[in-house]
Amino acid sequence: MQSPPKIFDTEALAMHRQRATCGDQGDWFLHDYAIDVVQERLQEVNRTFTDPTIIGWQGAQWNKKLGLSATVIPDTDTLDLMPNSCDLIIHALSLHWSNDPVGQLVQMNRALRPDGLMIAVMFGGQTLQELRIAFAQAESRVLGGISPHIAPMGEIRDLGGLLQRAGYALPVADAIDVNLSYQTPMHLMRELRGMGETNALMQRQKSPMRRDVLSAMIDEYQSTFATPDGRVNATMEFVFLTGWAPSDTQQKPLRPGSAQSRLAQALGVAERDLESE
Template sequence: MQSPPKLFDTDALAMHRRRAELGAQDDWFLHDYAIDVVQERLQEVNRTFTDTAIVGWQGAQWNEKLGLSAAVVPDNETLDLAQNSCDLIIHALSLHWSNDPVGQLVQMRRALRPDGLMIAVMFGGQTLQELRIAFAQAESRVLGGISPHITPMGEIRDLGGLLQRAGYALPVADSMDVNLSYQSPLQLMHELRNMGETNVLEQRQKRMMRRDVLAAMLDEYQSAFSTPDGRVNATMEFVFLTGWAHSDTQQKPLRPGSAQSRLAQALGVAERNLDND
């Protein structure tokens, strides 16, 4: 079987995460936001889960704040999950760094028991759109071309399709935009570094950024995305992927033509015969 192309430098990602773990946990507030949303959704499901796993480098933080006693699994390309071992798996804001996201979704589905639930949280395509635009405009102006600085992240329509490809029942993909503001683009970049969310693309520029490019980027960002009080905006898009392992007890759509009453009758209106109009 052909392996997917390697988009990310996993050694650099591990190094960035080790560096982030030495910093202040206050900079991990985006994890806290995602945890709160997942907690609300688990409450809506209204089920008791007994064998759970959390996938991700901050899995211990998620485990504690969700009040679970879950197995914490590193987000390696091959997940340490036994088949039919879990009734709930949460992928904790790490799937956007996977070189094979479909493969990870498939591995989680296989680890679920029938009617088990999977929730994956990841950053979506609108994330850091301001920083992406500012870098592109600055490099075009200074260098006459552009290089990748921001990780390409999936659009929600494509990400929803991954659930179907991975074989989940009742797949749902939805997103939430979180609009942040910073004193300057440099503060944003510093915070991304402290969260372990900086560029690890295989095709990234591995030398130091030129000062004139950085200055041009700061100027572009400040002029295009500043607020009336002099701060700058930044967008973070969270995508939530939800799917279930197939089970005979799940609701299924009715076969076409199996309805027992007409829509007009349900709505209390007269039915029209379009052939005679």
């Protein structure tokens, strides 16, 4: 089987993450937000999990704040998971850096016991759309072309399809947009650096950014996405993928044509014959 193309430079990503661990812990507030959402969803499930696993470079922090006593493993391309070993797997805001997200979803599905739960949190396609636009406009004006600065992130419709391809039962994909504001675009980029979320694309420009390009990007960002109080907007889209390992005990959809009553009867309205109109 042919391996998927390598989009991300894993060595650069590891270096960025190592640098981030030495910075301000406050830069990881987006992890805290995602943890709170996951905790609420686990409470809604109303089930006690005995063998949870958390995947991600900040998995230890997720484990502590969720209070799960989970096994924590890194988000390597080949996950350190044994078949049928878990009843809960949480992929902790790292799947958007995977070179093979479908492969990771499949590996997690195989590691779950029947009726086990998987929750993956990742950044979606609307994330940093303002910064992406500002860089494209600035480079087009200064250089006459553009280079990749922000990783491509999946759209929710496509990501939901990945759950089905990976064989999950009862798949659900939903997104939450978090709108942030910063004093300047540089404050945003410093915070991204502090979170270990800076450019690790294989095709990224390796040389230092030109000062005129950076200056033009800042001008574009501030002129296009400024708030009334002089700050700038930034969008973070969180995508939550939820799926269950297939089990005979789960509810199954009814077969087409198996309904015992008509929708019009249930709604108490007259049924129309569209073919005769």
